[in-house]
Amino acid sequence: MGPLSSFSVVSLFLLSVSLFFGVCLPARTAPAEKQTQTITIGVEEINARWGDQFQRLIDAELGKEVTGFAELKKYLNRFGYIRPIPGTNFTDVFDDRLVSAVRKYQSNFGLPVTGRLDSHTISSINTPRCGVSDTPSAGPLHTTRRYQFFQGQPRWTRSTLTYSFSPTNSIDYLDPSDVQNAFRRAFSRWAAVIPVTFMETPYYLSADIKIGFYRGDHGDGEPFDGVLGVLAHAFSPENGRFHLDAAETWALDLGTEKSKSAIDLESVATHEIGHVLGLAHTPVKEAIMYASLSPRIKKVDLTVDDVNGAQFLYGSNPNFNRSSLAASDTSNASVYTVAVGRILLGLLMLILVRAT
């Protein structure tokens, strides 16, 4: 090995290293703000409202009577999965009707459809969620899992929709201009994919979309339940009512709001706007229109499933670029790029060392 070839190996090594850091690392760091923030929180911390009473039902056997099944049936009834037999109350027995409801629930939440109350199913039930009922499909459980609509597929017929914040039903610990900015960003994500424009107006009473924070029973038959549990709800087109549970610890920045039960306002806003537009819940876990959202999670990017649903109702915004969506949907691609880069670099080094 002459001095020149040693030099070549060293310079090629340095070149490879600089290429690695110069090319691969930005590919890994660039989409970071697009990635969903994931912080693991124990089920018991997530939800004091539903958590304790359902936890003991894990892996219960069919036919068993356990305190808590009646409450679970009420929960599943609340979201559209089971009806009481007329003239009777729900019992604490794990019966066939409950199995059928659990299967529908699992199908709607993208879980393995077993009819059993495994820990994943109970954990999903314990997670805070949107108050809008789910739409269990009557058909076979293995139909294509994707975006859903409200019955009759209602949609807005106008292409410009105004929105306004209730002057009285607000929360005082958030800066109103920060709240406005969070909603502006949430509306703009949907406006980017469909030919609909959203405009904020100070005229609350005449606005198409009326946004407010409410506590408990607030007159629309869908009372809020306090901290966690149900977080918000919105009505299908062309109703426009958009309500958030004032009892939540709403956060505009999870970096500064340290509460374990903090709920990201922009994430919930983006989800509820989907309902305002006519989308129902999807079984696609990563999608904005998935029904549940854990505390301290920021999830604001529309997925292919969300976009397909919205565009089915409204058509595509002529300026929408589908490739921008693909980039955000495949955040793992950058990790893959780094891995392939490392393997190629290793092979290159091996060849060079062998050659010299």
Ligand SMILES: [Zn+2]
């Ligand atoms: Zn919802």
Ligand SMILES: [Zn+2]
């Ligand atoms: Zn309401």
